[in-house]
Amino acid sequence: MFIIGVILITIGVTFSTLGALGLVRMPDLYNRLQTSTKATTLGAFSTIIGVGFLNPAWLIKTIVIATFILLTAPISSHNLARASHKWGIPLSDKTSVDKYDSKSGKKE
Amino acid sequence: MKKTEFITGSFIALTLVVLLGVFFFQALFQPLYEGKVMPVDNVNLKNRLSLHYVLKNVHNASKYLASHGKSYFNNRELVPSRKITFGESKNFEEGSANEVTSIVVNYRGFDTLGEVTVLFISIIGLTMLIGGVVGKKLRQPSLIVRTGSRFLFPFILLFGIYIFIHGHLTPGGGFPGGAVIASGFLLLLLGLESYKFNTTASKIVESLAGLTFVSIGLVGLFAKNSFLANFIPTGTIGFLYSAGMVALIYIVIGIKVGAELSTGVAELKEGDEND
Incomplete structure (x- = not known):
């Protein structure tokens, strides 16, 4: 139990660090959103589950919390990205493909 | 509404207000601890949970006091003699583990x-002023949001119910729980285009909850000679079935606030359809 918990927390902390790094490093809103969502989803998810493994009395509660995070964070960041794309926030210069633009252009 | 109905309604309301006013003024001019109104129970000041919290040390308060002398309290009667343990102690501050709840519902119920x-009156004012004005149609949300909001709604509802049922054990209570429930309904209203909020049902639920609150208070008035007095035995600190009336009243408040806020949100979106 203890070893599984420590491994999970290590994975979570690593992903959170990478997400924070990406938030500084990435050029535009969409890439930053992508890195930060990965950090919250996988980072927070495995940290919380790991805490549950360290203290087995909390395990069910932590699984419920982690499931809630797993459900909400991707939906909210998807909606943020979609809304900012519709609002017209520009992509970075290095981006070469924008499939969503052509798709929505055909539809509307 | 007909004119005669309005006049009879306001007459009944006026009579009730005058009766309540007479009752309160009587209570004001009665001498304390002598008449019928004031003495609820013989409160032992040593058993007050707040005294332990003032010392910022629940478990070793008596030791701390012994080492620091009388400088905190001049009256030696106030020094707590027992320590508080979850699952063992009884009858401290009506048995509620969350001190805020015990003050909000017991001392100032x-x-x-x-x-x-x-809150009720402000929601009425909000819907009267702004409801029905919204002309701009909301943009159709994407498939992910539509599916996700339908999937997440029961979880949010469950979380709100958890917050107000555990109001006497953990931080939280009726108002935050009701706000969480209303946020779940807001998610449905924003995420699903076809969702219709049943305003009449929520109004009925809300009025029933308010009625239950007042009737619990009246039962306290008849049983213990004081409005909203605790008439249910207080259990052991830390258990779900403890704190007597506090848990009941917080459930009622949670349902009432949730129904109120979600009615307000729904009327802001759809406008008043009755007029």
Whole structure:
């Protein structure tokens, strides 16, 4: 139990660090959103589950919390990205493909 | 509404207000601890949970006091003699583990009734002023949001119910729980285009909850000679079935606030359809 918990927390902390790094490093809103969502989803998810493994009395509660995070964070960041794309926030210069633009252009 | 109905309604309301006013003024001029109104129980000041919290040390308060002498309390009667343990202690502050709840519902329960009324009146004012004005149609949300909101709604509802049922054990209570429930309904209203909020059902639920609150208070008035007095035995600190009336009243407040806020949100979106 203890070893599984420590491994999970290590994975979570690593992903959170990478997400924070990406938030500084990435050029535009969409890439930053992508890195930060990965950090919250996988980072927070495995940290919380790991805490549950360290203290087995909390395990069910932590699984419920982690499931809630797993459900909400991707939906909210998807909606943020979609809304900012519709609002017209520009992509970075290095981006070469924008499939969503052509798709929505055909539809509307 | 017909004119005669309005006149009879306002007459009944006026009579009730005058009767309540007479009751309160009587209570004001009665001498304390002599008449019928004041003495609820013989409160032992040593058993007050707040004294332990003032010392910032629940478990070793008596040791701390012994080492620091009388400088905190001049009256030696106030020094707590027992320590508080979860699952063992009984009858401290009506048995509620969350001290805030014990103050909000027990010491100033009448004030909480007033707060709920203020919220009710403000929601009525909001819907009267802004409801039905919205002309711009919301943009159709994407498939992910539509599916996700339908999936997440029961979880949010469950979380709100958890917050107000555990109001006497953990931080939280009726108002935050109701706000969480209303946020779940807001998610449904924003995420699903086809969702219709049943305003009449929520109004009925809300009025029933308010009625239950007042009737619990009246039962306290008849059983213990004081409005909103605790008439249920207080259990052991830390258990779900403890704190007597506090848990009941918080459930009622949670349902009432949730119904109120979600009605307000729904009327803001759809406008008043009755007029």
